[in-house]
Amino acid sequence: MFYFYGEPVYTGLLIFSAVSDYSHSAYIERYRGTGRAKIALISSITINLAMLFFFKYADFFIESVNVLFGRDFNSLELSLPIGISFFTFQTMSYTIDVYRGSVKASRKFLPFATYVTLFPQLVAGPIVRYATLETQLINRHINLESLSSGIQRFIIGLSKKVLLANQLGEFTVAFRATESNSVLFTWAYAVTFTLQIYFDFSGYSDMAIGLGRLLGFEFPENFKYPLCAKSITDFWRRWHMTLGQWFRDYVYIPLGGNRVSHLKWLRNLLIVWGLTGLWHGADWNFIIWGLYFGIILAVEKWLNISKTTSKIGHIYVIGVVVVSFVIFNSLSMDQLWLDLKTMFGLSDVPFVTSETLFQLKNYSNLILFGVLGATPLPKLTLESMQNFKGVDRIRQFTDPVGLVILLWGVTAYLVDSSFNPFLYFRF
Template sequence: MLFSSISFLYCFLPVVLLIYLVVPRRLKNFILLLSSLFFYFCGEPGYLIVMVAACISGYLHGLWIDKEKGGRLAKISLISSVFFSIGPLLFFKYTNFAVRNFNLLLGTDIGLLNIALPIGISFYTFQVLSYTIDVYRGDVKAQRNFIDFATYVSLFPQLIAGPIVRYAVVESELSSRIHSSADMAAGISRFIIGLSKKVIIANTLGELGDIFLKSGSKTVLFYWLYALSFMIQIYYDFSGYSDMAIGLGRIFGFHFPENFDYPFISRSLTEFWRRWHISLGTWFRDYVYIPMGGNRAGKAKWLRNIFVVWFLTGFWHGAEWNFILWGLYFAVFLCLEKLFLLKVLEKIPVFARHIYMLFFIMVSFVLFNGDGLAECISNIRGMFGFPGVPLVGAEAIYYLKSYSVILLVAAVGATPLPRMAVDRLKSLKKINRLANILEPAVQVSLLLLVTAYLVDGSFNPFLYFRF
């Protein structure tokens, strides 16, 4: 089930909300768990068992690790937990990739597995892993209540596309959390904003991407329009989903971490990655980069660590070579920036630093979005007019005109300017009073507009569902 679907908004959510608010406190997690299992079952009936198995495995391993803490079997229990967490992810996500490359390399003809990727497996696997590792490290206590633990893993607001919520973040809220009108209202606002970002902006720009991919008259302008629109689309798609997750979490009394912090205002790629998919970046930092020595083990190991982390980051996003290259692309740039480029960048005008960041991010997303390596290369070559691609054409100009307002709105919306303007207005007493009516009215209008887009549209899965 998608958040951006009529059946979620006007069937699932009201029913769950009603039951959740009515039942006594001690049953709230149980209701959330049941709702989350049903939510997952609606989208992936066959794979519910995989998710439940991850919950059971994580729960039992947490207890085992806790029991063996400081003992002989502590490490074995941790290795076992990593094996049982990563195993299903490797099997479902990477088997076909391995088989394809094995066949290519050795000329064999081993058949591919006819399996789909369970939705959200990359996210909930990382949540379970972070929990067992944190228990091993003594950062959190093992959860003894299975309902609470399974609720943490399967919580529907962030189950299928993050953010990756560490157990430590919600540990106390799982056992006791405060429900307030302030939290609920803030959650509703955030949810509606996320929904609008996804449905009104990301989906609309997605249409432009589809038009480009089907077009037979691609020009340099069209390639750039596509690259720009996809870069903005993926931001609105993914950050919109994170907003919805954070908003829904808050409605139910949870405070999830932020996942995006205006990444497009960055002045370097290093800064960009501090602001983009923060929960994934910090996960790799805390569970891979730092345990490998981080930047404290000499320059060579430091660079190696960066390459390992970014290889894994790319591979996490998808079992295709273009994702691996995408990760390594960032590894190269981050190394260069750390070695000397950041110092160079500091000497050039801020505007030029933004251009530098946006250019390389845009190219990276063309690499990210290609259907195979050949298409990625072809699209990147096309951006620079190779081979013999005309500069402009009627189609590109038409779509540039048609999508210019939404691109402009999206570009401004990706900066802190709207937030700053609203805060500035609210600081005026009269306006602040007016905001009591205006803000909810805008939110209602957005919700109705989203409903209109959904009713008129078709099925639009989130981009990050495939990860």
């Protein structure tokens, strides 16, 4: 019902995906170790990728052909089914795992359909594998602790989205609307958008994990303070962790991983990161974004700097990531090129303007809260207070009051604001 309310037209697509992979996996289980099982696996993957290509990439392909070959094919102009990138990857992982023997095919359709349509993480992750929930789908326990933890995690995630991500997004709107741009304004936009997308996506993941606990499910973590990473390798172990693990296990390792020649390893890396970029969106800036990270990861491996712990390493990571999200958020190649030129002082704009200073003054406290919230400092501060006598009793009162205040603030903001969907809904 959750998906039907948001996407009544495409609910049939979700059901078809569940039926298709359930049937293919049952066939694979029956004919395990034979050529028939392999054919069924190829069929399942082909169907999933065909759905994804048709709805998400067909217009991008048509537009690219028109530009490259001077043709005039009409775009399909299909609306993108919510969460198609997530649920197709989940169902593909299930079929592949059955083929590999990592899990047994579900004998009953209802538990598997529950896994596919599980609404908390259906539309924007985290990407959950069937093996993680297999036992929980049949037998799970809900108690006061899981309910309390789930409510707390949900409210924190919602607060990240509404009180931080949405308001940081207003800085992006102001930046795009300005007629008085500057180098400093562009860098400030890059930083605030990086914080915005972090709080937007990690906030949704927190909400999904919290709702899952309320229903008796334990979903995997998706973020681990990525902006505190000391290398880009470390960053991608902390950012959208379930997607990185998916590409590692189902693309990178099957291609040979790093147990091949240096040239093939570089090929594998660029394939994985080109696909990672393309997964995020059907446009060239996403492909460039993915390859940008692939090249940097290759350089890190070559220079053996992936395990650095210096402060310089952290500054380097922030710089690389901030530039990456300028690429990520560009609406055209012209805009991308202009933003990058401006950031590095190569365009005809001043270093700072009065409007830049005005906007930075207006948003300085919000940006400061965002920077602090992206670190484990608030969590570590609360944990350190546990060492003091009587803190447990005080927190039994202050924690619920704090959550109520957060929920009140979120409600007040939502009542007074316009609709502002999660950024990753468009993927």
